[in-house]
Amino acid sequence: ERSSNPRGAGAGAGGGGGESRVPEIRKDSVQNRWVIFSPARSRRPSDLRSKFSTSTGNPPDPHSQNCPFCLGNEHLCAPEIFRVHPSHSAHWKLRVIQNLYPALSRDELPVQPEQVDDESSSKTSSSSSKIGNNKVAGFGFHDVVIEAPFHSLQLLDLSPAEIGDVLLAYKKRILQLRSYHSIQYVQVFKNHGASAGASLSHSHSQIIALPVVPTAASARIDCMKQHFEQTGKCNLCEVQVDDLLIDESAHFISIVPFAATFPFEIWIIPRDHSSHFHEVDNEKAVDLGGLLKLLLRKISSQLNDPPYNMMIHTTPFHINPSCLTYTHWFLQIVPQLTIVGGFEVGTGCHINPIFPEDAAKVLREVQL
Amino acid sequence: ERSSNPRGAGAGAGGGGGESRVPEIRKDSVQNRWVIFSPARSRRPSDLRSKFSTSTGNPPDPHSQNCPFCLGNEHLCAPEIFRVHPSHSAHWKLRVIQNLYPALSRDELPVQPEQVDDESSSKTSSSSSKIGNNKVAGFGFHDVVIEAPFHSLQLLDLSPAEIGDVLLAYKKRILQLRSYHSIQYVQVFKNHGASAGASLSHSHSQIIALPVVPTAASARIDCMKQHFEQTGKCNLCEVQVDDLLIDESAHFISIVPFAATFPFEIWIIPRDHSSHFHEVDNEKAVDLGGLLKLLLRKISSQLNDPPYNMMIHTTPFHINPSCLTYTHWFLQIVPQLTIVGGFEVGTGCHINPIFPEDAAKVLREVQL
Ligand SMILES: Nc1ncnc2c1ncn2[C@@H]1O[C@H](COP(=O)(O)OP(=O)(O)O[C@H]2O[C@H](CO)[C@@H](O)[C@H](O)[C@H]2O)[C@@H](O)[C@H]1O
Ligand SMILES: Nc1ncnc2c1ncn2[C@@H]1O[C@H](COP(=O)(O)OP(=O)(O)O[C@H]2O[C@H](CO)[C@@H](O)[C@H](O)[C@H]2O)[C@@H](O)[C@H]1O
Numbered sequence: 108e109r110s111s112n113p114r115g116a117g118a119g120a121g122g123g124g125g126e127s128r129v130p131e132i133r134k135d136s137v138q139n140r141w142v143i144f145s146p147a148r149s150r151r152p153s154d155l156r157s158k159f160s161t162s163t164g165n166p167p168d169p170h171s172q173n174c175p176f177c178l179g180n181e182h183l184c185a186p187e188i189f190r191v192h193p194s195h196s197a198h199w200k201l202r203v204i205q206n207l208y209p210a211l212s213r214d215e216l217p218v219q220p221e222q223v224d225d226e227s228s229s230k231t232s233s234s235s236s237k238i239g240n241n242k243v244a245g246f247g248f249h250d251v252v253i254e255a256p257f258h259s260l261q262l263l264d265l266s267p268a269e270i271g272d273v274l275l276a277y278k279k280r281i282l283q284l285r286s287y288h289s290i291q292y293v294q295v296f297k298n299h300g301a302s303a304g305a306s307l308s309h310s311h312s313q314i315i316a317l318p319v320v321p322t323a324a325s326a327r328i329d330c331m332k333q334h335f336e337q338t339g340k341c342n343l344c345e346v347q348v349d350d351l352l353i354d355e356s357a358h359f360i361s362i363v364p365f366a367a368t369f370p371f372e373i374w375i376i377p378r379d380h381s382s383h384f385h386e387v388d389n390e391k392a393v394d395l396g397g398l399l400k401l402l403l404r405k406i407s408s409q410l411n412d413p414p415y416n417m418m419i420h421t422t423p424f425h426i427n428p429s430c431l432t433y434t435h436w437f438l439q440i441v442p443q444l445t446i447v448g449g450f451e452v453g454t455g456c457h458i459n460p461i462f463p464e465d466a467a468k469v470l471r472e473v474q475l
Numbered sequence: 476e477r478s479s480n481p482r483g484a485g486a487g488a489g490g491g492g493g494e495s496r497v498p499e500i501r502k503d504s505v506q507n508r509w510v511i512f513s514p515a516r517s518r519r520p521s522d523l524r525s526k527f528s529t530s531t532g533n534p535p536d537p538h539s540q541n542c543p544f545c546l547g548n549e550h551l552c553a554p555e556i557f558r559v560h561p562s563h564s565a566h567w568k569l570r571v572i573q574n575l576y577p578a579l580s581r582d583e584l585p586v587q588p589e590q591v592d593d594e595s596s597s598k599t600s601s602s603s604s605k606i607g608n609n610k611v612a613g614f615g616f617h618d619v620v621i622e623a624p625f626h627s628l629q630l631l632d633l634s635p636a637e638i639g640d641v642l643l644a645y646k647k648r649i650l651q652l653r654s655y656h657s658i659q660y661v662q663v664f665k666n667h668g669a670s671a672g673a674s675l676s677h678s679h680s681q682i683i684a685l686p687v688v689p690t691a692a693s694a695r696i697d698c699m700k701q702h703f704e705q706t707g708k709c710n711l712c713e714v715q716v717d718d719l720l721i722d723e724s725a726h727f728i729s730i731v732p733f734a735a736t737f738p739f740e741i742w743i744i745p746r747d748h749s750s751h752f753h754e755v756d757n758e759k760a761v762d763l764g765g766l767l768k769l770l771l772r773k774i775s776s777q778l779n780d781p782p783y784n785m786m787i788h789t790t791p792f793h794i795n796p797s798c799l800t801y802t803h804w805f806l807q808i809v810p811q812l813t814i815v816g817g818f819e820v821g822t823g824c825h826i827n828p829i830f831p832e833d834a835a836k837v838l839r840e841v842q843l
Contacts, residue, residue, distance in 0.1 A: 130580050130613025132687060140690045143613060145578040210513040210818075210826045212498050241734070245498025245511060296817030304816025313818070319500060321822035322508045366609075418821035441820060448672025449664030450578075450681070452809060453786035454689035458578045 128462065135366035136334065137342055139326045141456045142366045149460035171258045175207075176309035178256035188250060188280065191272055201273060202253045203280055203314075210315060211247030248284055248316040252276055253309065261310050262297070263403035270396030274387065277314065277419065281385045284316040285424055292317045292324055292423045295384070300414025303443045312417070320423045327420065328434060335433035343435035344380050351463055353405075353470045356398040358391045363463040363470070370461040371410060371470065373402055373440040382434040384421040399438070405473045406442055414443040496830065503734035504702065505710060507694045509824045510734045517828035539626045543575075544677035546624035556618060556648065559640055569641060570621045571648055571682075578683060579615030616652060616684040620644055621677070629678050630665070631771035638764030642755065645682065645787065649753040652684040653792055660685045660692055660791045663752070668782025671811045680785070688791045695788065696802060703801035711803035712748050718832045721773075721839050724766040726759045731831040731838070738829040739778060739838065741770055741808040750802040752789040767806070773841045774810050782811040 128146040135142060175183035178198055185205040192199045205213075254262055254273050262270065277295045284290050297312035298304035334342040351362040353373065361375045375398060377391070387395065406413065418441075422434040451457050496514040503510060543551035546566055553573040560567045573581075622630055622641050630638065645663045652658050665680035666672035702710040719730040721741065729743045743766060745759070755763065774781065786809075790802040819825050 130578065132579075132611045132613050132685075134609030136609055141687050143578050145613065147576050147580075148578055208515050210498065210511050210516055211500075212515075241502030241504055243500045245500050245513065292822075294818055294821050296821050298816045302814065304814045315818055317500075317822075317824070319509050319824075321824040323821065323823035326823075416817035416820050418817050420821065439821070446670065446672045447815070448666045449784035449786050450662055450683055452784050453662050453664050453691065453788065453807070454660075454685075455691035455694075456685070456687075456689040 131462075133366035135364065135368065137327060137330055137364070138323065138368075139330045140366075140368065142368055143456060143458045144462050145458050145460055146462070148458060171309070174258055174307065174309050176251075176253045176307060176311055177258050185251075188283075189276075191276060198256055200256060200269065201276055203276055204251050204253065206249040206251050206313065209249035211245050211249055211317070213246075213248060215244070215246055243318060246289060246318050248287075248290070248314070250280060250314040252280075252312045252314065254312060255310050258309050262299070263400055263407060265396075265400070267397035267400055268393050270400055271389070271393035272396075273312070274392045274395060275389065277312075278385045278387055278392070280314055281421075284314075285385075287316070288425075289318050290316045291320045291425060293421065294321070295419040295421075297417040298414075299416070300443065303414035303416050305414070324420070324423055328422070328426070328430060331433045331435070332430065341380055341433045341435050343376055343437060346376060351467045353467055354398060354401055356394050358394045359398050361398060361402055363467040365463055367459060367461075367463045367466065368457045369441045370444050370459055371406065371442050371466045373406075373470070375399065375402070375438040375440075377436065381436060382422040382426075382431045384419050384436045384438075386436075395438075401475075402440060402470070404475055405470050406440070408475060409469060409473050410442055410444065416441045416443070499830075501734035503732065503736065505695060505698055505732070506691065506736075507698045508734075508736065510736055511824060511826045512830050513826050513828055514830070516826060539677070542626055542675065542677050544619075544621045544675060544679055545626050553619075556651075557644075559644060566624055568624060568637065569644055571644055572619050572621065574617040574619050574681065577617035579613050579617055579685070581614075581616060583612070583614055611686060614657060614686050616655075616658070616682070618648060618682040620648075620680045620682065622680060623678050626677050629667070631768055631775060633764075633768070635765035635768055636761050638768055639757070639761035640764075641680070642760045642763055643757065645680075646753045646755055646760070648682055649789075652682075653753075655684070656793075657686050658684045659688045659793060661789065662689070663787040663789075665785040666782075667784070668811065671782035671784050673782070692788070692791055696790070696794070696798060699801045699803070700798065709748055709801045709803050711744050711805060714744060719835045721835055722766060722769055724762050726762045727766050729766060729770055731835040733831055735827060735829075735831045735834065736825045737809045738812050738827055739774065739810050739834045741774075741838070743767065743770070743806040743808075745804065749804055750790040750794075750799045752787050752804045752806075754804075763806075769843075770808060770838070772843055773838050774808070776843060777837060777841050778810055778812065784809045784811070 130146065131144045133142050133144060134140070171177055174180060181187070181202075185207040188203045188205065190199040190202040252273065254260075255265060255269075262273070265273070281293050281295075284293055293314060293316045295312065295314050299310075331342050334340070338345070346360075346362065347365065348360065348362060351365060353361040353363065355361070358379065359375050359377055361373055363372060364374050375395065377387075381387075406415065418439045419436065420439060421436040422431070426434070445460070447457075498514065499512045501510050501512060502508070539545055542548060549555070549570075553575040556571045556573065558567040558570045620641065622628075623633060623637075630641070633641070649661050649663075652661055661682060661684045663680065663682050699710050702708070706713070714728075714730065715733065716728065716730060719733060721729045721731065723729070726747065727743050727745055729741055731740060732742050743763065745755075749755075774783065786807045787804065788807060789804040790799070794802070813828070815825075
């Protein structure tokens with residue numbers, strides 16, 4: 108059990124005049140959810156540093172004998188899909204492999220789909236007359252991206268160009284997955300640290316290709332569409348930056364979103380309108396690699412190397428071309444600093460103790 | 476870091492012929508979300524027992540000097556709202572108090588609401604022209620229910636009638652909160668165990684009254700409405716039980732839902748149609764108390780006293796009376812056995828290694 112230490116009531120984190128703040132409920136108009144910003148529940152900045160640092164407790168282990176993802180242990184892995192092997196290098200730099208325990212099956216399956224939903228999340232069964240009759244076969248792909256050959260390297264240790272190579276590997280794999288006409292959506296994600304879900308410490312990410320459009324993606328499209336219908340503009344092209352800005356690069360901006368679900372949540376948004384992550388080119392990938400590296404280093408130094416999740420939010424493959432005007436991909440980073448409790452599970456509404464303006468200020472001003 | 480032990484691939488948990496199972500994607504047609512059921516990711520039943528047992532490591536501590544919720548420490552607490560004090564007893568049996576670090580403010584607040592949404596989750600801002608302009612004042616109530624006077628008692632240790640008293644305390648408080656016309660929704664929830672969010676081990680639950688309808692509640696109404704429009708029936712009155720049943724009582728049934736988001740998730744559903752939890756009467760409260768006690772004891776014995784969350788899903792206060800025909804409250808119990816990773820955060824779609832039929836069989840057949 109955690110101790111029952113009183114929280115530093117009333118004070119916003121990281122300075123910035125949070126002292127007199129009252130709670131506020133904000134609507135995330137990209138993801139369609141309410142978030143409660145609650146200064147009375149904020150801890151002092153030092154308390155918000157992660158209690159689950161991923162760097163302590165793990166001895167530096169440059170080549171683990173048992174790690175299936177290490178260079179030389181390829182035989183411990185499920186089959187390779189492709190590798191990146193620079194001509195000037197003696198070994199591979201990254202590999203995309205099948206997941207040994209895949210959530211979905213690569214084989215077309217015998218289960219009879221009784222009902223396949225269309226892209227709109229707000230529509231459910233139209234053919235089934237009883238609760239619980241909606242299912243589709245668990246067809247899909249589940250891959251692992253081994254981001255570096257050595258156990259000691261984390262994503263933030265790679266150069267911008269090397270991180271760019273990881274991003275381009277996602278792109279290459281997404282383009283392959285797009286050729287399966289029953290695949291609707293691809294989720295790229297990374298778990299770093301045990302409490303963010305990582306079961307292996309060797310730096311890796313995952314790619315899951317789904318035969319359905321998940322609720323979060325269709326809710327996003329609905330929100331973006333509504334904004335477009337009201338304003339004629341893309342919600343994320345128009346994003347208000349002001350005091351939410353963290354850093355910028357040639358092609359991307361990084362912000363703490365106005366209604367951040369989690370403390371110190373970060374979005375990296377392409378400046379130019381783009382619906383699909385897989386439209387990223389080589390130059391933009393390196394540029395994004397540099398910005399991502401900077402933000403991961405800032406999080407690590409400011410928040411005690413916390414566990415984190417990284418997600419790429421792109422647009423479903425088979426979408427009406429008219430929707431491309433208002434769908435805009437972005438990358439989300441979520442440090443794991445708080446615990447989800449019954450209120451969040453029950454309502455889908457999160458309590459965030461840190462105002463986004465305060466989090467952005469801290470991350471903008473970190474000295475590395 | 477967790478070890479990288481291979482998962483028991485292919486075998487469904489708890490017997491029941493899961494060996495040849497292939498993955499399946501099911502739609503939860505009450506909560507509108509997809510769930511992936513993935514036998515390849517299932518652990519053996521013994522592995523699914525909680526690694527975070529809440530009973531080990533906490534020395535039995537019948538009266539903690541420092542615990543604000545213990546009998547005799549009332550002066551350490553925020554103000555009391557009411558207490559239950561049976562005439563034949565020398566002391567209180569439960570107390571409802573203000574939360575010392577409330578997420579919302581009881582005072583009407585000066586923040587100008589720029590936009591207040593109506594009850595439909597699928598509608599976002601209609602007045603604001605930029606992302607991030609939607610906010611409402613953080614007005615609301617945040618209470619704590621101290622379920623027992625003694626530190627050593629957990630909810631499952633109480634008698635059915637005593638658990639009934641806890642449920643009736645929720646009801647009484649909800650009826651009080653209903654008198655505030657700006658309160659739209661009340662979420663009752665319980666966190667048990669540190670990894671389920673509990674910061675204090677003394678048995679307690681919480682009540683948060685919100686000035687908005689959270690997304691999860693409006694998504695539920697939309698789903699139930701659609702089912703009603705198609706079938707003329709209430710989705711939960713009609714719920715298919717079959718091999719999903721765990722236990723029944725005079726007024727309630729308990730099931731593992733067809734598209735359970737989490738392994739061993741349980742729903743307790745009133746047999747008779749009822750939109751609002753606060754319609755529960757004294758007899759039903761004791762009946763529900765008995766069923767809840769049974770299920771909590773089954774989870775504890777079968778899954779190694781896991782952390783869990785309990786949520787009551789009711790209907791918003793100010794709802795069009797025509798909706799009452801198809802809204803049906805239920806109680807949800809979620810043992811914390813898996814970790815939410817980037818896939819779930821990104822998509823809202825969860826990966827559940829245990830088929831609901833297998834989980835229901837295990838819980839139906841537990842010998843206590
Ligand atoms: N002396 C006192 N008098 C009155 N009240 C007192 C008190 N001392 C402590 N409290 C309150 O008692 C409550 C105990 O609640 P829990 O331990 O179930 O979870 P908590 O709300 O801390 O956060 C968990 O649940 C919330 C909601 O799900 C998540 O946001 C969060 O991340 C998770 O850790 C706390 O809210 C605390 O503020
Ligand atoms: N030799 C080998 N060859 C190929 N692949 C191998 C392998 N050994 C292990 N793997 C795979 O490598 C992956 C490593 O992934 P992570 O550690 O990031 O999270 P995991 O998927 O275990 O679960 C986390 O993320 C998911 C998705 O968010 C959550 O459902 C879950 O609860 C959370 O713990 C695992 O999926 C594993 O199956």
